[in-house]
Amino acid sequence: MALRWNKLIDAHRERSLSETVEGVVKAIDENLPKNAPGRVATSKEERRTGVRQFLNLSLNLNALSHRIDGGEHGGAFFEAVKKPIDEAVNRLTVREVATAKKVKQAFSRYNKKELRSMNVSKVIPELGGVSLSKLEILVIALNTGNADNLQRLTDRATEIGRFLYARSGASGPQQSPGRA
Known part of the structure; x- marks a missing residue:
């Protein structure tokens, strides 16, 4: 991924950096809860917040993306962050499978003792x-x-x-x- 003249460019697409950032920030502002400023939480709310913070650590990127995009699949965060990661992982997986086949083929000429x-x-x-x-x-x-x-x-x-x-x-x- 490269940045050039306010454009995000990778091998498959080109996007505007400012539009992408604005979309992600808008999704976060609209869909993630905000605490009222200066409000002191009750002990029950503090416990709940602690549990949520612990559980947030275990949220995977899919759940986080879904939450940031307000339950919408394919929202701004998904398009800007999650989709390119998924595409890269898919390309990597295909290459790893091809490499594993080549390695297996290369070492198939050796018997167990030689290996x-x-x-x-x-x-x-x-x-x-x-x-x-x-x-x-x-x-x-x-x-x-x-x-x-x-x-x-x-x-x-x-x-x-x-x-x-x-x-x-x-x-x-x-x-x-x-x-x-």
């Missing part, structure tokens, strides 16, 4: 004695797809490079030759 041994670290003399598990090796292999990723893995100045050099105990270059 259990994935986290067992072994010393790799070719890497200066670094101790890596099969899972760590797969992650490194998946992340060396281009020159920039390989640079990040081998440059001691990066977090990944420092991790690998620390694991090996080797004193590699502080910065790779290609970098200034």
Whole structure:
């Protein structure tokens, strides 16, 4: 979501910031109860208020949205806050399901014994004695797809490079030759 020239812009729609804020503020003013100014609550009202405050903590966004919008589904608060969150969660869920399928497919070639041994670290003399598990090796292999990723893995100045050099105990270059 981006803000530009009083517009709320995301991948799916563009809205006016001031109109959106006005709609939400109007819904809150119209639908949420107000206490009379300067009025002292009775002990019964104080207990009830305490219970309500406790229960308000457990209200989920759906209930809160419904309450702010005065029982109306699709009101200003719902459109400005709840609907974009729901849409983002739905997109994320679709991506997570697709990723889970790909991970399951990628690991389907391993039997149960191999899967259990994935986290067992072994010393790799070719890497200066670094101790890596099969899972760590797969992650490194998946992340060396281009020159920039390989640079990040081998440059001691990066977090990944420092991790690998620390694991090996080797004193590699502080910065790779290609970098200034």
